[in-house]
Amino acid sequence: MTAHVIEEYGDPDVFTETTVATPEPGPEELRVEVAATSLNPVDYKIRRGDLPDFAPPFPATLHCDVAGVVDAVGEDVEGFEVGDEVYGMPGGAGRQGALADYVVGHAGTFAPAPDAIPLEDAAALPVVATTALEMLTDKADAGEGDEVLVYGGAGGVGHVGVQLADDLGADVTATGSTAEKRALAADLGADATVDYTTSDVEAYTAEHASGDGFDVVFDPVGDDHLQTAFDAVRPFGTVVTTESSSTQDLSAMHANSLSLGVVLVILPVLRGEGQARIGEELREIASLVDDGAVEPVVSEYYAFDEVADAHRRGEAGDFRGKLVLTRE
Incomplete structure (x- = not known):
């Protein structure tokens, strides 16, 4: 699969597009075909090397947030089927993240995506x-x-x-x-x-x-x-x-x-336990979105190959709400 990775810490231009093996879901895991991810401060802090304990192994695929479609279901997973539209925060903290064609994560870090907004916009919400x-x-x-x-x-x-x-x-x-x-x-x-x-x-x-x-x-x-x-x-x-x-x-x-x-919401991912907490909160948020109580504000959309531009803007801070990256 195609992934945008970093081989070392650095400035936004450190990202490279490469081909890596498509990950297989293990027990209690899902593989999701990525539709979009979004940028959070933790993502560019990991890229810079500010948070080495949060970083995946090199070559590192970054970004915590994801929205997409379930592509494969591992053993002992209940409540998800291939073809389900989901959103979640499975990666970016010791696990490979969402800047790729597919991402694998614990099923507890996902939830059904809200119906009331486009799937790509759901990627702005998890973190x-x-x-x-x-x-x-x-x-x-x-x-x-x-x-x-x-x-x-x-x-x-x-x-x-x-x-x-x-x-x-x-x-x-x-x-x-x-x-x-x-x-x-x-x-x-x-x-x-x-x-x-x-x-x-x-x-x-x-x-x-x-x-x-x-x-x-x-x-x-x-x-x-x-x-x-x-x-x-x-x-x-x-x-x-x-x-x-x-x-x-x-x-x-x-x-x-x-x-x-x-609050450190990615703590269950870091600890490798208690991930169901994330999914439960995401289900509550999806309900709030579908009820009209919450709506993500997206300032701009970027393609995955524009990730350097997204990181530069994120660090500059001259935007409102979120920046979303869509896989084309």
């Missing part, structure tokens, strides 16, 4: 949507009447977070660095938006939180944003994040009895 779902319903308990601050409300995880928080009945404030990004967050369900480049955390918290801060601060950005989250959340409130590798002053957590939740 970002499961992350947002875990942040709001597992690490936090966001619900009716809660005031939720979403950092990066037009970003990959953030744009799903806005929609999920709105569907849960929360009052949502979203940040964005441009008028275009703030407008998208508002269209997706944010009740208020903030230009964090011109307003400090004390000012927008006083304006948009009714009490001493937000009930939940949703941070898929990290670094300085994670630090300001401790200032934006109310006493006894919850901060949820995807980034915990930066150094932070945690004194506000003690002073205000805060909860901090950290």
Whole structure:
């Protein structure tokens, strides 16, 4: 089969197109003919060599997200048949990923694709949507009447977070660095938006939180944003994040009895156990998509042989929602 691989870590031009053996599914595995994948920060961090423990063996086929059609079913797999349209996150973390004609993964990392959107668009969802779902319903308990601050409300995880928080009945404030990004967050369900480049955390918290801060601060950005989250959340409130590798002053957590939740959705793939958690969350997300509560925003589509361009744009950050790569 054809795959776009890296033989070493490097810049976006390190990808090469090559022919590799078509993988065979083992017990409890599916082989999926790939329709599309999408770009997540973890993908270009692996490519650069920032996360060697997450990387597949060289020659490495990258990308966690996939949407496609089941091509073969391994032993001891129930609930999937050849020809099923599925989406999932089977690779990119020690396993070969989706930038190829076929990908093999544990059946627990897949679910039936949503009916309401094109199959290719479903590839935009797995990592970002499961992350947002875990942040709001597992690490936090966001619900009716809660005031939720979403950092990066037009970003990959953030744009799903806005929609999920709105569907849960929360009052949502979203940040964005441009008028275009703030407008998208508002269209997706944010009740208020903030230009964090011109307003400090004390000012927008006083304006948009009714009490001493937000009930939940949703941070898929990290670094300085994670630090300001401790200032934006109310006493006894919850901060949820995807980034915990930066150094932070945690004194506000003690002073205000805060909860901090950290999400790494690919952990079941890394550990090789508990993969059914991913599939269960993907089924819930598909139901939300089919009910009209969640819709992925795709800024641009790339062909697989344009993967270098997609990675360059991803690292530059000048887009909203997700970048999707389709296999032609």
